């Protein structure tokens with residue numbers, strides 16, 4: 001074997017062997033990038049190659065680890081349930097899954113058994129062996145193994161594909177591009193999590209498969225931390241808390257992805273909407289309302305008929321097609337166009353709590369986070385190009401102000417021009433520059449997502465971080481060159497000529513439904529006082545204070561404190577516990593002493609207690625209202 005020289009992690013190295021394995025001895029390395037491409041460590045080495053090691057704890061490494069775990073899981077499933085037919089098993093952002101076609105459902109006991117078998121297979125430290133096979137031969141191979149899905153996948157490959165790669169470990173062989181960890185023993189920390197239904201190829205017309213979810217990490221400590229995080233997330237699940245706190249409900253009878261706000265959820269939404277109306281009005285926005293059902297012609301002009309039709313709902317009235325709005329822009333454009341606008345009239349800012357309807361696939365609907373109907377805190381700003389930076393800056397100010405009220409930290413991303421886009425280079429340059437300059441001017445850090453903008457303009461996305469570190473997309477500021485053009489929108493400039501205004505679409509909370517879902521999970525249902533649907537429960541210790549309790553409740557009600565009264569003939573401890581389960585911020589207890597002194601005894605959610613006068617308590621509740 002002749003000596004060859006390669007670069008390994010940037011340094012020249014000579015090796016006396018033929019594969020990457022001969023070169024790389026570090027046990028933390030699971031694969032390598034050779035001249036940019038990810039490959040197995042069993043790959044041959046050629047002189048002059050640039051080799052970068054991929055460690056298990058790198059982003060690529062974790063993906064490879066998880067994908068390899070999915071193969072081991074499939075092997076375990078095939079051993080335990082020979083009737084299960086494997087389909088595909090990729091890594092995901094936080095784990096992996098594998099879909100199986102099997103008549104009987106997998107139970108949680110089955111999951112435990114599969115995990116145990118996986119541990120056994122990992123203990124055997126079986127190597128992952130890559131093989132290349134001719135297409136026809138591979139098809140016959142999987143046919144003979146009774147795996148019709150693999151046969152179908154091979155059949156669907158482009159005509160010019162002549163060979164495919166297979167990976168074998170232990171008794172399992174999968175059709176796969178790889179790469180994989182060198183051997184099953186590399187899987188040191190994994191866990192199976194759940195089973196769910198999934199359609200073959202994600203298509204509702206296809207057969208329903210069973211998807212087993214799991215996750216894997218480079219070291220057990222990371223896995224433990226992730227499992228703790230999952231537990232915490234489960235406790236905060238807004239769907240569970242939404243039921244327990246009687247905030248909202250869904251009904252299959254009514255239709256999937258459609259939210260019904262119950263009385264307490266209705267209050268929460270009203271508080272948010274009142275807050276939004278106030279803050280927007282104060283910031284120079286006009287509050288407007290547009291209809292939900294618009295003539296089909298409008299959606300033709302806007303381009304939705306060509307680009308968004310499958311996500312929309314339509315209806316026919318008097319022989320004419322109407323589309324139910326998936327966005328609020330069009331009415332706002334008509335308001336703008338309702339008279340001749342001069343450069344002196346701009347900017348114009350129209351705000352609407354607009355209810356929009358979008359046909360989301362049933363598989364992606366998820367509680368309040370992804371619904372088919374939701375309300376955006378939407379606004380459209382029409383301005384002159386020279387006003388763009390100032391307008392964007394003031395939207396960012398508003399984002400800052402609103403997020404401070406809720407206590408969210410956030411990060412920003414700018415998405416630039418994608419390959420397929422409309423508008424001139426000059427427009428894109430001007431708008432992208434304006435977004436960047438606005439953030440620079442405010443001294444805010446941001447990431448740039450090259451080519452991730454909408455086809456009609458660049459945008460800023462704001463992601464908030466919740467109490468357990470999860471990120472949620474909420475505010476978006478979007479420049480648009482398309483709609484002003486399509487609807488022939490203009491203003492008369494100081495030169496007496498017609499000019500196109502720039503249109504900004506922006507939301508601050510995004511979808512009110514989704515934001516409520518995030519708030520529930522962030523606060524684990526224990527909302528700040530100003531947001532709590534019920535701020536106080538007044539409760540008496542014995543019947544002797546019933547009348548006094550009622551008078552306290554009356555005073556609170558008159559001061560618009562959202563309160564409930566509990567005069568039931570129950571032990572005070574029981575009443576307090578019930579209010580605590582409902583996460584009510586203040587329990588207002590009145591006994592003989594309070595009655596005599598004309599005071600109330602306040603217990604907070606965290607157990608703190610103090611006695612005060614009723615007017616002092618009212619002031620305490622009111623002190624939590626945000627100053628806007």
Ligand SMILES: [Zn+2]
Nearest residue numbers: 067176177178
């Ligand atoms: Zn694979």
Ligand SMILES: [Zn+2]
Nearest residue numbers: 327328329505
């Ligand atoms: Zn819009």
